[in-house]
Amino acid sequence: MTLTELKYIIAVARERHFGRAAESCFVSQPSLSVAVKKLEEELGVTIFERRSNDISVTPVGQQIVAQAQKVLEESNRISEIAHLGQDPLSGPLHMGVIYTIGPYLLPELIREMSLVAPKMPLYLEETYTSELLTGLRTGRIDVAFMADTIADTGFMTQELYQEDFVVVVPAHHPWVNRNYVGTDELKDQTMLLLGAGHCFRDQILGVCPDLARFNMTATDVQRTVEGSSLQTICHMVAQGLGITVLPASAVPYLTSLPTPIKVIPFKQPAPSRRVIMVWRKSFTRMPAIEALRTAMKRVMLNGCIPLETEPFVN
Helix, strand or coil, X not given: CCHHHHHHHHHHXXXXXXXXXXXXXXXXXXXXXXXXXXHHHHHCCCCEEEECCEEEECHHHHHHHHHHHXXXXXXXXXXXXXXXXXXXXXXXXXXXXXXXXXXXXHHHHHHHHHHHCCCCCEEEEEECHHHHHHHHHHCCCCEEEECCCCCCCCEEEEEEEEEEEEEEEECCCCCCCCCCECHHHHHHCCEEEECCCCHHHHHHXXXXXXXXXXXXXXXXXXXXXXXXXXXXXXXXHHCCCCEEXXXXXXXHHHHHCCCCEEEEEECCCCCEEEEEEEEECCCCCHHHHHHHHHHHHHCCCCCEEECCCCXXXX
8 A cells, every 4th residue: 555546546536537536646547547446456445436427435435535635644744844844934835715705815815925925836726615625624725715614623713804795786776876775675686696506695695585585486586697706797787687795805896897886785784704714723834824814914805804813623
């Protein structure tokens, strides 16, 4: 049994495909397949069930893959410990962020990080919360920025800032002269929402349960339209196709739209979200985390209130 073989089975479990797993490991598919089969024969168990168009992990395989991940993490710590003795802020840092935070936070954060840790390359990934958590567990991502409460143990969490939500309507909408809007009024409008899988969509439905009920009935599904990104949805609002809800940090980016739209605050207490930074408890490069915290203190985002809290274990 070798660390390379453990790396291969982790990749296959993640990709559910031998070809993609081989590509992610920068080896040929035959080489990877032979190595995985060799490990299965050595252990005397089947790790993967192979079908024509699908690869699944057996129950015992899930345990083996989980343990393999722990072994690789511990082996990587040897290199990390050695590197810490040199310069902990010179190695690459893999950061993940959800779609509704990345476009607004990352430009500011990357600029500040270039000043705080200029020798530390940043590798960025934008995806869903569930994928960020998987990436953290498998070690593909070192630290993630998200807006959900994390129930999993094994993670450290740092609250960064709180931001209100705002309503965005077309320039000709009856609400354009309103000073605020109540959450209970959204149910009477054609709402433009992100698709399933986006936590921001779930947060909007959480503050306006009537919208969630509409989404579950065939007769009312026409009252909502789904978009792939907040930028796309804002263009749809500008075209008069409906209204939407945005995080306050997105508001400065609305000036690029070809047609003006109106931003209206929610009636207080306004719905909001807390953005957090998450990393594994086993992550050894704490100077990198501290550099991120220092950079975040310098970031100023529209409508966001910094939260001065200490990291805590989930």
